[in-house]
Amino acid sequence: MGIEEKSRKVKSGPTTLEDCGFLQMMGYDLECVIDLFEIKKDSTFIGTTADCIYEKLKSIDGFKDLASGFEGLGTEFDVILKIGATQNASANGQAWWRGSNQPIEITFNEIKMNRSALEVARTIVHEMVHAELYRAINTTNPTEKELDFRETFNTYVMMYRGSADQQHNLMADEWVTKMGEILKDVHQMLDSDGYNTFKNVYYPNGIPDHFYKSVAWDGLQGTIAWNLMKNITTTPPIKSPLEIITQDIDNVKRGRKNCL
Amino acid sequence: MTNISNILLSLLVSLISLGSFISEDCSGNNEKIILIVNKDSKRIDVYDRNGSTSVWVSFGSPNLRANLFHIPPEVNHWEYSHEKVEVGHLDLAKSQVLFAENLDFMDWGDLEQLGKKQKIYMILYEDYMSKERFVWNKKFTAYEVWVTADGPI
Numbered sequence: 001m002g003i004e005e006k007s008r009k010v011k012s013g014p015t016t017l018e019d020c021g022f023l024q025m026m027g028y029d030l031e032c033v034i035d036l037f038e039i040k041k042d043s044t045f046i047g048t049t050a051d052c053i054y055e056k057l058k059s060i061d062g063f064k065d066l067a068s069g070f071e072g073l074g075t076e077f078d079v080i081l082k083i084g085a086t087q088n089a090s091a092n093g094q095a096w097w098r099g100s101n102q103p104i105e106i107t108f109n110e111i112k113m114n115r116s117a118l119e120v121a122r123t124i125v126h127e128m129v130h131a132e133l134y135r136a137i138n139t140t141n142p143t144e145k146e147l148d149f150r151e152t153f154n155t156y157v158m159m160y161r162g163s164a165d166q167q168h169n170l171m172a173d174e175w176v177t178k179m180g181e182i183l184k185d186v187h188q189m190l191d192s193d194g195y196n197t198f199k200n201v202y203y204p205n206g207i208p209d210h211f212y213k214s215v216a217w218d219g220l221q222g223t224i225a226w227n228l229m230k231n232i233t234t235t236p237p238i239k240s241p242l243e244i245i246t247q248d249i250d251n252v253k254r255g256r257k258n259c260l
Numbered sequence: 261m262t263n264i265s266n267i268l269l270s271l272l273v274s275l276i277s278l279g280s281f282i283s284e285d286c287s288g289n290n291e292k293i294i295l296i297v298n299k300d301s302k303r304i305d306v307y308d309r310n311g312s313t314s315v316w317v318s319f320g321s322p323n324l325r326a327n328l329f330h331i332p333p334e335v336n337h338w339e340y341s342h343e344k345v346e347v348g349h350l351d352l353a354k355s356q357v358l359f360a361e362n363l364d365f366m367d368w369g370d371l372e373q374l375g376k377k378q379k380i381y382m383i384l385y386e387d388y389m390s391k392e393r394f395v396w397n398k399k400f401t402a403y404e405v406w407v408t409a410d411g412p413i
Contacts, residue, residue: 221323254329
């Protein structure tokens with residue numbers, strides 16, 4: 001839990017809400033804001049474009065829900081966000097479960113940070129879903145919802161070999177729509193001018209919901225849901241789901257890289 | 261030219277290309293990297309979109325993909341304004357010429373990084389392998405491209 005100062009008049013900032021309230025009573029011009037997320041930032045992450053994108057995501061309800069498992073005092077698991085080299089050099093990011101007494105480490109590949117802002121947002125959301133899945137699987141105080149989830153997840157464990165396959169298949173079945181909604185909500189916030197230019201060039205009639213869902217699909221190729229969807233054929237001029245996703249992914253790559 | 265001689269020609273050029281490797285030009289010679297893209301390859305799809313060209317290269321694994329984008333000035337893109345140039349045999353001799361379908365995913369990863377420092381061009385296979393291939397003053401159309409390599413997320 002931390003305090004965000006909007007206007008600072010003291011040399012060292014207060015560290016608790018009570019301290020902040022006390023200083024307000026003493027006449028200091030401070031705004032006390034509770035930061036609910038127990039998601040920590042490594043120094044490699046702070047001040048980067050990814051950090052800016054993450055801050056925008058934090059105001060989105062869907063993302064808040066996603067991150068809510070890590071919020072408040074006394075959370076079992078923390079998440080730490082880093083930018084650096086990933087184990088797989090070609091990956092955009094990785095979520096690393098390091099054991100129950102360790103924070104879940106999310107590393108964004110530094111050589112992949114030059115992508116469009118919406119693609120980076122997609123990677124952040126995707127890795128946060130991995131972190132949430134690790135948390136829900138490993139929590140020692142599961143809620144009823146988490147117990148239900150574990151039952152669902154166990155079927156994925158039985159069906160798929162590696163943990164990445166299990167989680168990606170679950171993500172493809174259960175999370176794509178939610179991830180798409182989060183991306184839709186954050187897009188305009190990243191850079192409103194960039195959003196308008198992108199819309200005018202690629203989707204002059206308005207950016208359709210399927211665009212964001214397509215973006216969320218990226219990284220889930222090879223899952224059973226993806227393969228089923230890939231095999232759906234249509235008669236031209238009607239585009240197949242795969243053609244629509246391919247075009248949307250093509251477009252998102254051309255988006256602006258700014259986060260303002 | 262018959263199909264067989266086309267294949268032999270393709271094989272010859274491929275063998276010459278195999279001797280090369282993707283490297284960063286540190287000599288200051290401004291060496292070009294030229295990718296030969298075969299639309300008919302099973303691994304390659306080429307799309308014309310909004311006045312620009314996209315090339316999708318697939319690999320054995322569904323989560324690996326490389327893309328080439330040529331976005332000409334007419335598109336008025338906010339970041340990319342790729343040129344289209346004519347190159348002759350002398351230019352080719354001074355360039356690294358690579359066949360897109362022969363590159364593995366790691367090569368594309370290297371190209372993505374190199375592309376941040378130097379220009380990369382694409383010549384379509386049908387142009388590169390046209391029957392005027394060995395005519396001395398033949399000019400090939402090279403499209404400047406931007407390369408990305410997307411691995412698993």
